[in-house]
Amino acid sequence: MRYYDKLIFELSRKGRTAFTLPRNPYGAASLPDKLSRKSSLDLPEVSEVDVVRHYTNLSQMNFGVDTGFYPLGSCTMKYNPKINEEVASMPGFMALHPLQPASTVQGALEVIWNLGKSLAEITGMSRFTFGPCAGAHGELTGLMIMRQYHMKRGDLARTKVIVPDSAHGTNPASAAVCGLQVVVVKSNERGLVDVEDLKPLLGPDVAGIMMTNPNTLGLFEREIKEIAALVHGCGGLLYYDGANMNPLLGIVRPGDMGFDIMHLNLHKTFSTPHGGGGPGSGPVGVRKGLEAYLPVPKVVRKEDGSFDVVRDDEDSAGEVSGFLGNFGIILRAYAYVLMLGKQNLRRAGQLATLNANYIKESLKDAYKLPIPSVCKHEFVFDGLIDNGERKDAQGNVIRQGARTLDVAKRLLDFGFHAPTIYFPLLFHEALMIEPTETESKETIDAFIDVMHKIAKEAEEDPAKLSGAPHSTPISRPDETRAAREPKLKYE
Amino acid sequence: MGTFSYFPHTEEDISSMLERIGVSSLDDLYSDVPPEFIHKADYDLPDAMSEQEVRDFFASLDKKDIKLKVFAGAGAYDHYTPAVVPYLTSRSEFSTAYTPYQAEISQGTLRYIFEYQTMMCRLTGMDVSNASLYDGPTAAAEAMKMSLACTKKKTRVLVSETLLPNVLKTIRTYAKFHEVELGAIPAEDGQTSLGALKAELAKGDVAGVVVPAVNRYGIIEDLTGFAEAVHEEKGIVIEYCDPSALAVVKTPGEWGFDIAVGDGQSLGIPLNFGGPYVGFMTCRSEYVRKMPGRIVGETVDGEGRRCYCLTLQAREQHIRREKATSNICSNESLMALYVTIYMAVMGPEGLREVNNLSYGGAHYLHDELLKTGKFEEVFTRPFLKEFVLKPLIPAEKLQSKLLDAGIFGALQTEEGYVSFAVTEKRSKADIDELVKAVKEA
Structure with a gap:
């Protein structure tokens, strides 16, 4: 990677063009x-x-999964297969207008229908909708379905939703957008939802609970059966945040654990690329009995085997986006499901879990592991042991160590993306690592070596960390200045 | 089981890794899961396919779709995509990156978002832009919420009935659950009624007003007096716009509006059966801290070099949780790159010419269709590239006749009209073909 300092506006010269258009037989618009x-x-x-040189130069200041290891916790940065891209660029699919009559888009509708069926089987749900364009959009849609369910039963008092303190930030934010009041349930010392803390929060005003399992510490919520019984017992529903579904692929189904509504992140678990922040796809599934509340438009299969689109449905929560969702992402995810097939699904989940536990066990001598149990797809360190500080015999700090931010920045020098840092909020120096199943032992061993090297540097030469990164196109940006004197466009 | 191309682990790798962990099998890694939740039955899923089989399978599905010349719009327009746009956008350094949290190795993403923000501001005549939202309809819903956040004590949002149907429906869904009271501003001769707006504003409770620039009938709305009327009542006025059209149509900035939203799809993004597209939002600088979504700002690095980072993050869900301006996290970044490169390729002249061609084609089609005697004119207001007519023969018959000719047009509207849209991709000969099919209907 090398520094390139141009903006496209700085290349502009009056009279230059990069476009060609057909001859105009009409004249100018009047x-x-x-x-x-x-x-x-x-x-x-x-x-x-x-244009070509400029954006090629820009791309060379970027790091993607194709560049190297990307152990960003809760983001599931697995390899993005290239057949997915080929399928999504088939010119026929790309040329379809979203409002074409169903009879002319039977192939596209079959793709949506089939993927929905496969996702339902993988998760133990009954039906999926693809309207939501991302994970947070799926959460919001799922909560709308939850509220619609209560409203349709005339149960209007359910205005609260319970969210664990370890939850993704989108959970409480989605609840607020959906008009629900957030009630936080604490984690216990094992990093799991504290069932005793949950009990008094339950009542006739609770719409439901949002959980991810495994949670953001990568720990399986083993008391989920009791939690489900308690929440159902008070008349609430269970929402499953599918951001952490990867380790359960082919092994555990949210529907079997008692979840009523869930979303999946196709751009995480189902291998579609993240695109520098999107597009994603956040399909929402519901258990049997809740299908009527799914958003419209919905794809249905008619008795003769053909497919149709239902655009109005009395009980539906309504429309949550413009058309039928991010079809280009749906195509990619379906290609992935077909490549994996039933034969490889389970292995994906297992290897994701294997890789995470291997890193955890290999680094816990240098990094603080707050909860030493078997993890699933990811785990959290609470920074370096003793933050790499050195103390004298009296216990006074004689040399400052390094913070998680420094470790993350130093990793960039070695050609690795940093883990997720300072999340979850349960620890001060959180370093959240998710390797995914597509990384080899060699890659992971190299990462482990570098993490050990950095831990050693923190003790011996902490300035190397606080000044990191040293070999990237830029060094640390002045974020305070960016926020204090916002410059948000080129002038 | 044999190995699989996406999994690099050999059996030896797996055993040595299990040994380091201190367990004896992969199943042991799930010892924390109550056994009753381990799915023991076979999954009812397709068998794994080879890559060639996957390719052939999708090609066979693609064959089931009927390829049509598109003369429909309603929020998705078939504009031409220059070859360099998908070529550059598909570079994996862009497509396989995550959100640019680590600015030092994400300057490519951050810089194109900064360019995107600049271009969207210039196109709409606004001060600031975010880094993208999901699509136009959800961007409109976000703007509705934002207007409430910008105006303390006001509780109601007015939406014009001339907005595209899917925009109205999405706003209604968000409003229902966010518990926002909506009011409708009716149309008067195909355009949002200023009189009706003023009557609603007089009630004093209006936080925001959403009106389209080019509306569901393709009509370019005359928004004279709208911003003044809303501002007089201390409300926020939001324009829903087709960004491609803004190369020639008076901008939300010029009308004096506060927020502009819409779908960037018309800036060269293929129809893609409805997505991915890209929602955009720009606004006046005083409202930037109420804006949803990511924003990129310029700063310097340790050596004083110009660089870019995510900024004003105190608005966002990962910091503020339930107090955030929105729940949005993932956006449509790669599609923002798509439209950025599109705008760089087209430039001001190209974008204007796209409008000239679309306008010219649409007006030619409009006049030729009227000449067939099978339609009545509904509105006489100025339109850009889309228009509605009242069919004098059954709309279903009309549409199916066009389908027989390989054309998708005469989209039926809720009002009983049919709509047509024309872009620069439809030649005069294509239009003549459509007219010929109509004559035979």
Whole structure:
């Protein structure tokens, strides 16, 4: 990677063009003056080769899964298979208008239907919808379904939703957007939802609980059966945040654990690329009995085997996005399901768990492991043991150590992406590591070696960490300045 | 079981890793899961396929779809995508990256988002842009929520009935659950009624007003007096716009609006059966701290070099949890790159010419269709690239006749009209073909 300092606007020269368009047989648009744009349109004027070099240069300042190991906790940065991309770029699929009559899009509807069926089987749910475009959008949609269920039963008092203190930040945020009041349930010393703390929170005002299992510490909520019974007992529903579904692939089904509604992140568990922040896809599944509340439009299979789109449905929570969801992502995920097949699904979950436990066990001599039990796809260190500080015989700190931020930044120098840092909020120096199943033992061993090396540096040469990274296109950005004097566009 | 191409582990790797962990089998790694939850039955899933079989399977599905020349819009427009756009966007350094949390190795993503923000501001005439939202309809719903956050004590949001149907429906869903009271502003001769708006505003409880620039009938709305009326009552005025059209149509900035939202799909993103597209939002600078979604800002690194990072994050869910401006986390970043490169390729001249061609084609089609005697004009207001007519023969018959000719057009509207949209991808000969099919209907 090397530093490249241009913005596309700085390449612009009046009179240059990169476009070609058909000859115009009509002349210019003649809009009434008062409806016409008056201000100049200051977009770049560049040649095609300018565009290609510029964005190629930009891409070379970026790190993706194809570049190297990306152990970003809770993000499931697994390898993105290339057949997925080929399938999603088939020109026929790309040319379909979302409002075409169902009779003309039977292939596309079959893709959506089939993937929904496979996801239902994998999760133990009854039906899936693909309207939500990302995980948080899935959470919001799932909560809408939850509220719709209560409303349709005339049970209007259920205004609270319980969220564990270890939950992803999107959980409470989605609840707030859905008009629900968030009640936090604490984790116990084993890092699991504290059932005793949960009990007094339950009552006729509880719409449900949002959980991820395994949770954000990578720990399986083994008391889930009791939790489900308690929440159902008070009339609430259980929402499953599927961001952490990867280790359970082919092994455990959320539906069997008592969850009523859930989302999956196709851009995590089902191998579609993250695209620098999106597009994702957050399909929502519901158990039997809740199908009617799923959003519209919905894809249905008719008795003759053909597919149709239902656009209005009385009990439905409503429309949550423009059309039928991110079809391009659905295609990729379905290709992944077909490549895995029933033969390889279980292995994906197992190897994700194997890789995580292997790293945890290999590094716990240098990094603080707050909860020393078997983990699933990810785990959390609470920074370096003693933060790499050195103390004298009286216990006074004679040399400052290094913080999690420094460890993360130093990792970049060795060609690794950093883990998720300072999340979950249960620990001060959280370092959340998720390797996924697609990383080899060699890659992981190299990562472990580097993490040990960094721990040693923290003791012997902490300045190397606090000044890191040293070999990236830029060093640490001044984030305080960015926020204090916001410069949000080129002028 | 044999190995699988996405899993690099050999059996020896697995045994030595298990040994380090101190367990004897992969199953032991699930000892914390109550045995009753371990799924023992076979999964009812397809058998694993080879890559070739997967390719052939999808090709066979793709064959079941009927390839049509698209003369429909309603929020998804078939504009031309220059070859360099998908070519560059598919570079895996862009596509396989995550959200740019580690700025030092994400300058590519951060820099294109900064360019995207700049271009969207220039296109809409606004001060600030976020890094993208899911799609146009959800962006409109976010703007509805944002107007409440920007105006203390006001409780109601007004939506124009001329907004696209899927925009209205999505806003209604969000409003129902977010417990926002919605009011409707009716149309008057195909355009949002300023009189009706003023009457609603007079009630004093209006936080926000959402109106389209180019509406569900394809009409370019005359928004004279709208911003002034809403501002007089201390409300927020939001424009839902087709960004491609803003190269020629008066911008939300010029109308004096506060927030602009819409779908970037018209900026060269293929139809893709409805997604992925990209929602955008721009606003006046005073409202930036109420804005949903990620924002990229310029700063310097330790050596004083210009660089970029995510900023104003105190608005976001990972910091503020339930007090965040929105729950959005993943957005549509790669599609923002798509439209950024599209705008760089097209430039001001290209984007204007796209509108000239679309406008010219749409007006030619409009006039030719009227000449067939099978339609009545509904509105006489100015339109851009989409229009509605009242069919004098059954709409189903019309549409099916077009389908027989390989054309998707005459989209039926809720009002009993049919709509047509024309982009630069449809030649005059294509239009003549459509008209010929109509004559035979």
